[in-house]
Amino acid sequence: xxxxxxxxxxxxxxxxxxxxxxxxxxxxxxxxxxxxxxxxxxxxxxxxxxxxxxxxxxxxxxxxxxxxxxxxxxxxxxxxxxxxxxxxxxxxxxxxxxxxxxxxxxxxxxxxxxxxxxxxxxxxxxxxxxxxxxxxxxxxxxxxxxxxxxxxxxxxxxxxxxxxxxxxxxxxxxxxxxxxxxxx
Numbered sequence: 001x002x003x004x005x006x007x008x009x010x011x012x013x014x015x016x017x018x019x020x021x022x023x024x025x026x027x028x029x030x031x032x033x034x035x036x037x038x039x040x041x042x043x044x045x046x047x048x049x050x051x052x053x054x055x056x057x058x059x060x061x062x063x064x065x066x067x068x069x070x071x072x073x074x075x076x077x078x079x080x081x082x083x084x085x086x087x088x089x090x091x092x093x094x095x096x097x098x099x100x101x102x103x104x105x106x107x108x109x110x111x112x113x114x115x116x117x118x119x120x121x122x123x124x125x126x127x128x129x130x131x132x133x134x135x136x137x138x139x140x141x142x143x144x145x146x147x148x149x150x151x152x153x154x155x156x157x158x159x160x161x162x163x164x165x166x167x168x169x170x171x172x173x174x175x176x177x178x179x180x181x182x183x184x
Contacts, residue, residue, distance in 0.1 A: 093118035105168035
């Protein structure tokens with residue numbers, strides 16, 4: 001009795017190892033199948049949060065702008081209206097005092113960030129978030145936010161915070177001939 005016979009546990013260990021390998025393979029193939037069906041769980045969670053916020057549709061649902069299309073025409077009207085109405089209540093210190101509009105960032109067709117430089121500034125040091133209502137000559141513009149250039153980013157000077165809620169999507173800058181063109 002002093003030396004009891006030990007039981008051989010090797011077959012049990014082989015069964016456990018085989019079950020673990022089969023479990024990993026089953027999970028792996030299920031994961032790959034989810035990828036083929038349109039993304040993994042992180043994509044689904046990201047789309048859920050974006051949709052709940054109601055601001056940014058998933059990439060597949062965004063409307064593409066066609067040159068000369070209706071959305072492009074609306075943006076051209078907005079750009080023309082902003083350039084024609086650079087009053088101090090819309091863009092403080094922009095034009096008429098030596099400043100200039102540098103670029104337009106559209107969040108949507110009727111929501112635009114206007115980056116401009118004030119007189120005496122070599123770079124765009126102000127940005128206004130504007131909304132447009134109406135059409136044609138009756139296009140009404142309203143400033144919702146005014147930002148100033150901070151140390152590393154734009155800082156809200158007055159109005160409602162829009163920069164993190166309404167992302168900048170489509171960039172318009174002047175080309176060599178002075179025409180506004182979409183850059184991205």
